[in-house]
Amino acid sequence: MLISDGFPNQRMLVLPRPRVRDYLQNAGSAQLVVTDCGYFPRAKHHGQVRKAPIGQLVVLVCVEGRGWCETRAGRFDVSASEAVILPPGEPHSYGADHDDPWTLWWYHVTGSDVDTFARVAGLSSQKPVRPVRNIYHVVSLMTEVVAWMERDSTTPSLLAAAGAAWHALTLFAAERQGAADSADIIEQAADYIRTNLAEQLTVAELAAMSSLSGSHFGALFKRHIGSPVVQYQTMLRMAKARELLDTTQSPVATIAREVGYPDSFYFARQFKKIHGVPPRDYRNQHKG
Structure with missing residues (x-):
């Protein structure tokens, strides 16, 4: 049925x-x-x-x-x-x-x-x-x-x-008919990650969208972009988080959600792991 x-x-x-x-x-x-x-x-x-x-x-x-x-x-x-x-x-x-x-x-x-x-x-x-x-x-x-x-x-x-x-x-x-080459596919995937930072994307989902196995997609992505999918996604999210911390007065929890981390405590731990300081301390640093 x-x-x-x-x-x-x-x-x-x-x-x-x-x-x-x-x-x-x-x-x-x-x-x-x-x-x-x-x-x-x-x-x-x-x-x-x-x-x-x-x-x-x-x-x-x-x-x-x-x-x-x-x-x-x-x-x-x-x-x-x-x-x-x-x-x-x-x-x-x-x-x-x-x-x-x-x-x-x-x-x-x-x-x-x-x-x-x-x-x-x-x-x-x-x-x-x-x-x-x-x-x-x-x-x-x-x-x-x-x-x-x-x-x-x-x-x-x-x-x-x-x-x-x-x-x-x-x-x-x-759209042109025929399959895209691997560079096109990976660039499209990277662009999709960039424009959907708040989405909870997985390698398996990204691979399925391009009709590739997860392992093959992951290997192609690392070869063309220079880093694994998850690492690339984290890099983009943290760059956006820094921008929001520097240019807005939004609470850390709000920024965490905007860059794909529903759990603000987990976001803070990830941020500190990469930047050496928690988000609030980073915001209070003198820059420029």
Whole structure:
């Protein structure tokens, strides 16, 4: 039996339909709106069967595991670093693999420009699955969509979510086909780490997004960047922490959370290990 949601640690937002209608009635925002979005980790038994078409374009990005989708053109397998794009107005179904369920970022969009864009960009049900060359960039945009939708349903937040969703759609339309080389993959991964310092990223998750084993990804990362993944992440987090300590009056606990350490005591220990002094003492030092 397929289930549509309810997975441990999931994130999911559904915009009330009256708010969707109000938003689309405004000339400045009628082009596109995110109606639903979310993140489903290791979504066992996840799936949808839509015999009656819906009015939204559906985007699913698989970052780990496997799944499938089905349109009038047939059944298609889905793997990590692949996206499923299902245009509005057509029946479809999709689901997670039974043995290796997918981890998904996803959203639905509608608006006056969606049908035209999908047609011009070749986003059709005949070829609903396509490789995502820069998976880290796309996932950053998907994360941004969900974050804006989680913030509130005011027009500025919905406009920001729509902008990120539109950007992702243009990447699906414009990306070169074929696999990226190892230098590209690692540079994309490093950029993803840099722009998501507060996320609790693991080597296994980063590797899965690029369809590599953890050991192979780790070796490539160290070769191209010059340090292991965790050490690189820690270096970036501590650099950002120093910047915040020097330029803001934010409490140490707040800074710790902003750079990916929910436990401020652990952050302080890590900071002292690298800098020789606790964060508060570092802030009080004369610099410059």
